[in-house]
Amino acid sequence: MSSRQLTAMTGLAWRERARQLTTPEIVTPTVLLLPSLCLIAFLILYPIIQGFWYSLTDGSLLRPGHFVALGNYVELMMSPSFWHSVRFSVVFALSNIVGCYLLGLGLALLMQMDMPFRGLFRVLLLLPWIVPSVVAIVSWRWMVADQNALFNQIIKAFGGSPIYFLSDSTWAVVVVIVIKIWRSFPFMMLSLLAALQTIDRSLYEAAEIDGAGRCQSFWHITLPEIRNISVILCLLMTIWSVNDFDTPWLLAQGGPANATENLVVLAYRYTFARNDVGTGAAVSFITLFILMALFIFVLRLQREDRDA
Structure with missing residues (x-):
């Protein structure tokens, strides 16, 4: 095949592709979606680009600052407070995921059974999710x-010593995690x-006929x-836990001694x-x-497991 024929065939292919892209089936949806895409780009894409540019400068709230490339990222990599926030964010997210899933699945199985006043x-179980976060956390x-708080009054009534939940680092972490699970499990x-x-009920009926017990049906179906x-x-839940500002800040302002300071609270403090x-x-x-790396990793594992 000569170069002239190859060029002609390439031109025909490009013209055919252009003709397909200009058909009403392509043009009409594009025109209808264009205003929404422009609005999304303005409201989401532009702030992301602008924020990334800010992360490459040494600016403040009062001045734009100068370009420092990756200087801010290098500084964070050497900051003990940053790594402490990373560790707490991981513990906070994992505890919330495990607690919410176990509690949510157990209650979901219970609510599926025939019982009086099930509705x-x-x-009532949805109330922690419905109540505004400010009201819920301030109440806690x-x-x-x-x-002299309610829980310590109950502890003293049984002869125990009061616990300073928000003054002790360990107890503060426990309380923040418990409140987060309490607020999040209704959605789960x-x-x-x-x-x-x-789930198709016939699967359980077939398993029962084959002699499977409840535990086996739960595990295999x-x-x-x-x-x-x-x-x-x-x-x-991972996204909501890592990005949760309300719970650690409203409860203890990230304290005591930055014990409950996650990455979002750290970003707030710096800014x-x-x-x-x-x-x-x-x-x-x-x-x-x-979060993006975690998402890509989990979705890739899920795709590989589905294709296997």
């Missing part, structure tokens, strides 16, 4: 704030309950059937307390990169 119990703070329960109701939704829910917008933006983008 009322479902509504009132119950654990000092030696509701989602898993919906997934459980989509229930868990595999809700596996995909479980992965998605755990990923969502508004230390007036260091560049480093605060760098913390935010490191958090974004970690």
Whole structure:
């Protein structure tokens, strides 16, 4: 084949491709979606690009600053407070995921059974998720704030010594995790309950005929059937836990001694307390990169398992 014929065939291919892209089936949806895409780009893409630029500068809230390349990221890599925030964010997220999943799945299985006032119990169990976070966390703070708080009054009534929940680092971490699980498990329960109701009942009937017990049916039928939704829910819980600002800040302002300071609280401190917008933006983008890497890794594992 000569070069002239090859060039002609390439030109024909490009003209055919252009003709396909200009058909009404392509042009009409593109024109209709273009305003929404422009709005999304303006509201989401532009702030992300602008924030990434801030992470490459040494600016503050009052001045734009100068370009420092990856200086803010290098500084964070050598900062003990940053690595402490990373460790607490990991512990906080894992504890919330495990606690919410176990509690949510257990209650979902319970709410699926025939029992009196089942609808009322479902509504009551959704209250921690419905109540605004400020109201919920301030109420918890009132119950654990000092030696005269509600929980300490109960402890003293049974002859125990008061526990300073928000003054001790270990207890503060425990309280923050418990409150996060309390606020988050209703969403996990509701989602898993919906997934459980989509399982074909004939699978359990066949397993019962084959002599399988409840534990075997749960292990070999229930868990595999809700596996995909479980992965998605755990990923969502990871995002919400890592990005949770309300719980550690409203309860203890990241204290005591920065014990409950996660990455979001650290970014807030750098930006508004230390007036260091560049480093605060760098913390935010490191958090974004970690979550994106986690998402890609988990979704790739899920795809490989599905193809196997």
